[in-house]
Amino acid sequence: MSNTIDDIGISTTGERQAVVATPGATPDQDWVIVARGLKREYDMGGEIVRALRGVDLAIRKNEYVAIMGPSGSGKSTLMNLIGCLDSPNGGEYWLNGMLVSAMSDDQLARVRNKEIGFVFQTFNLLPRATALQNVELPLVYAGIPADERKRRATEALDSVQLGPRLHHRPNELSGGQRQRVAIARALVNRPSILLADEPTGNLDSTTSQEIMRVFEELSRQGQTVVMVTHEPDIAAHARRVVVLRDGIVESDERRERFVDRVGIQHATTKVAHD
Amino acid sequence: MNPLEAVRLALNTIRTQKLKSAFTLMGVCIGVMFLIAVVSIVNGMGVYLKDDLVGKLIAINSFEVRHRPNINMGDTDAETWREYQRRKRLRDYEVPAIVEVLPAGTRYAVTADASLSMSSRYGGGPRSVRVTGVEGAFFDIKSLEVTEGRLFAPQEYVMGTPVVIIGPDVVERLFPNLNPIDREVRIAGLPYTVVGVAESQGSAFGMSFDNVAYVPLQAPARRLLNTEQSMIDAVIVQSPSEAEMTEAMENVRQVMRMQHQLRPAQKDDFSLQTADSALEFWNKLQGYLVLAGVALPAFGLVVGAIVIMNIMLVAVAERTSEIGLRKALGARRRDVLAQFIVESSTLGAVGAVAGVALGVLLALLMRTVTPLPTVVAPWSVALGVLVGAGVGIVSGVYPASRAAKLDPITALRQE
Ligand SMILES: Nc1ncnc2c1ncn2[C@@H]1O[C@H](COP(=O)(O)OP(=O)(O)OP(=O)(O)O)[C@@H](O)[C@H]1O
Ligand SMILES: [Mg+2]
Numbered sequence: 001m002s003n004t005i006d007d008i009g010i011s012t013t014g015e016r017q018a019v020v021a022t023p024g025a026t027p028d029q030d031w032v033i034v035a036r037g038l039k040r041e042y043d044m045g046g047e048i049v050r051a052l053r054g055v056d057l058a059i060r061k062n063e064y065v066a067i068m069g070p071s072g073s074g075k076s077t078l079m080n081l082i083g084c085l086d087s088p089n090g091g092e093y094w095l096n097g098m099l100v101s102a103m104s105d106d107q108l109a110r111v112r113n114k115e116i117g118f119v120f121q122t123f124n125l126l127p128r129a130t131a132l133q134n135v136e137l138p139l140v141y142a143g144i145p146a147d148e149r150k151r152r153a154t155e156a157l158d159s160v161q162l163g164p165r166l167h168h169r170p171n172e173l174s175g176g177q178r179q180r181v182a183i184a185r186a187l188v189n190r191p192s193i194l195l196a197d198e199p200t201g202n203l204d205s206t207t208s209q210e211i212m213r214v215f216e217e218l219s220r221q222g223q224t225v226v227m228v229t230h231e232p233d234i235a236a237h238a239r240r241v242v243v244l245r246d247g248i249v250e251s252d253e254r255r256e257r258f259v260d261r262v263g264i265q266h267a268t269t270k271v272a273h274d
Numbered sequence: 275m276n277p278l279e280a281v282r283l284a285l286n287t288i289r290t291q292k293l294k295s296a297f298t299l300m301g302v303c304i305g306v307m308f309l310i311a312v313v314s315i316v317n318g319m320g321v322y323l324k325d326d327l328v329g330k331l332i333a334i335n336s337f338e339v340r341h342r343p344n345i346n347m348g349d350t351d352a353e354t355w356r357e358y359q360r361r362k363r364l365r366d367y368e369v370p371a372i373v374e375v376l377p378a379g380t381r382y383a384v385t386a387d388a389s390l391s392m393s394s395r396y397g398g399g400p401r402s403v404r405v406t407g408v409e410g411a412f413f414d415i416k417s418l419e420v421t422e423g424r425l426f427a428p429q430e431y432v433m434g435t436p437v438v439i440i441g442p443d444v445v446e447r448l449f450p451n452l453n454p455i456d457r458e459v460r461i462a463g464l465p466y467t468v469v470g471v472a473e474s475q476g477s478a479f480g481m482s483f484d485n486v487a488y489v490p491l492q493a494p495a496r497r498l499l500n501t502e503q504s505m506i507d508a509v510i511v512q513s514p515s516e517a518e519m520t521e522a523m524e525n526v527r528q529v530m531r532m533q534h535q536l537r538p539a540q541k542d543d544f545s546l547q548t549a550d551s552a553l554e555f556w557n558k559l560q561g562y563l564v565l566a567g568v569a570l571p572a573f574g575l576v577v578g579a580i581v582i583m584n585i586m587l588v589a590v591a592e593r594t595s596e597i598g599l600r601k602a603l604g605a606r607r608r609d610v611l612a613q614f615i616v617e618s619s620t621l622g623a624v625g626a627v628a629g630v631a632l633g634v635l636l637a638l639l640m641r642t643v644t645p646l647p648t649v650v651a652p653w654s655v656a657l658g659v660l661v662g663a664g665v666g667i668v669s670g671v672y673p674a675s676r677a678a679k680l681d682p683i684t685a686l687r688q689e
Binding site: 080083085086105106109110112113114118120124126128137138140141142185189 | 279286290595596599600601602603604605606607608609682683686
């Protein structure tokens with residue numbers, strides 16, 4: 001990990017190191033994610049696969065973070081832990097001041113529903129349901145009454161420019177539109193983090209840029225975004241880039257340093273808004 | 275997720291997977307259909323026996339004093355039968371004592387009957403007819419009227435005049451295209467004058483009630499009706515109400531026991547036959563038939579349950595990624611469990627409703643094309659729907675718990 005002060009305007013390396021260095025302490029409210037020495041091992045019939053070997057990570061409200069790393073480095077494993085889909089074998093995971101690593105299955109489901117908005121590489125929309133019904137799904141499990149569900153789902157779809165496509169089914173939509181339905185679904189319950197695992201993995205480059213513009217706009221509006229990608233020019237859209245290797249954090253730096261280091265030529269033109 | 279939401283989701287899934295749902299429904303549907311149909315047949319036979327058969331033979335609030343029951347629905351064992359054989363026949367000189375203890379307002383009739391050959395010079399050869407010698411209020415009690423001619427006059431009963439009232443079958447056979455009134459018939463060779471034609475009493479199980487003739491008990495044929503002149507077959511007593519009938523029966527029982535000089539420990543050696551006692555065997559049999567009517571379709575429902583379970587297991591496997599997604603979006607175990615159980619029980623209930631509809635249709639069809647007077651029992655409809663939904667729930671539990679236990683990450687990864 002880089003030891004220099006790395007100010008991205010929201011959190012500094014020093015602050016992040018301080019908050020992960022005190023095991024057991026409840027982080028401040030504005031730390032959305034605090035992982036301390038997070039471990040995840042898989043027992044493959046006697047052989048232990050150590051997918052995460054002690055990850056320290058702290059993310060403040062409204063940060064826009066990309067997680068990178070080679071295949072098998074543990075990106076998806078970390079995303080599953082951050083998204084409360086999985087529990088660690090060791091270490092602590094705090095989400096909005098709640099110790100998630102100690103929660104039961106049902107509590108985790110509750111947290112996923114309230115705090116996390118997922119966007120998947122393969123969109124994962126229900127094929128027989130309309131865009132509106134797909135977006136309503138998290139609200140169904142939140143126990144929101146039908147008319148309010150419909151109103152909020154319509155709003156969410158409007159915000160991703162899909163207002164005219166409410167009653168289309170996934171197979172009647174383009175890849176980019178499907179991913180925007182998925183984003184609307186992720187945002188409809190006003191989660192504290194938007195988690196995206198390879199959100200552009202199944203999209204062409206034009207559509208990928210379109211989705212990145214949606215993410216940037218969300219980040220500008222104050223949404224905390226964590227995104228996994230293996231494409232450096234997609235990662236360069238985030239304001240902070242974390243690189244994993246062999247289950248630990250290899251580097252954690254602001255976008256500009258990352259771009260300089262890996263030498264992305266065309267990325268700077270796309271991040272002109274900073 | 276609230277229950278209404280779960281049902282809506284289930285109906286949606288069923289709608290979008292029509293063919294698969296139809297197959298799933300079939301097992302329950304067929305089981306329930308047969309349940310309704312079989313119960314309606316048994317029920318219909320019961321109604322038929324009560325209203326049409328026994329109702330015709332034994333009038334309302336009436337009982338018949340006989341030396342042994344004449345309506346036997348098959349439950350008499352050999353021992354009882356031998357005891358019946360040993361019984362003393364009823365005699366006409368026992369009647370006054372019986373009549374004496376009848377409460378006011380009670381009507382009675384005395385009958386003796388036998389199958390005798392009847393012939394006329396207008397029709398075909400001699401024909402065997404059920405001839406009943408009657409006395410007292412017989413036609414009133416049976417509410418039997420004549421369509422032609424008249425009933426017997428009081429002095430005809432007293433004098434034993436050779437007059438006869440014949441049933442429609444006898445008219446058809448012995449007086450083809452003729453008005454039989456005032457014409458002569460011969461009963462076992464004895465000449466009788468026809469004074470009336472009795473109204474039709476229909477038939478039961480293909481056996482006509484119209485091949486009958488009635489004569490005054492004291493008429494000449496009497497000696498042919500029984501081996502001894504004084505023997506009679508029944509004293510029929512009818513009371514204005516059920517309570518009075520019970521009272522009359524008790525009085526008659528005491529008188530008969532006295533006349534037969536029975537000690538208190540001895541059983542009655544005569545029978546007081548009511549509609550209920552005639553139906554006793556049927557009621558017992560009906561229980562078994564209904565049991566069979568429920569047990570056989572139940573077997574079909576078990577098969578239906580296995581089909582539903584298998585289809586639900588396939589559905590869980592097919593929808594693994596959907597389940598993973600739902601869990602990622604906040605569905606708890608119990609939400610997923612509820613989703614699949616509600617789905618399978620909705621399938622079961624829809625199948626049951628279809629089965630009820632088909633079963634009722636089948637019952638109506640049988641009523642129109644066969645002589646079986648099927649009557650759909652309301653309880654079998656309720657049972658059918660309950661059982662259908664129950665089958666759905668039971669067969670959904672295992673697949674649903676499999677779905678609920680799926681790990682969201684593995685489930686999501688599956689395509
Ligand atoms: N369910 C599992 N059982 C066993 N091993 C697993 C499981 N999931 C992941 N692993 C292992 O953990 C390590 C990290 O996997 P992970 O999926 O997190 O990598 P990744 O960084 O997301 O890779 P990619 O870029 O290919 O998606 C790998 O060695 C992988 O084989
Ligand atoms: Mg991965």
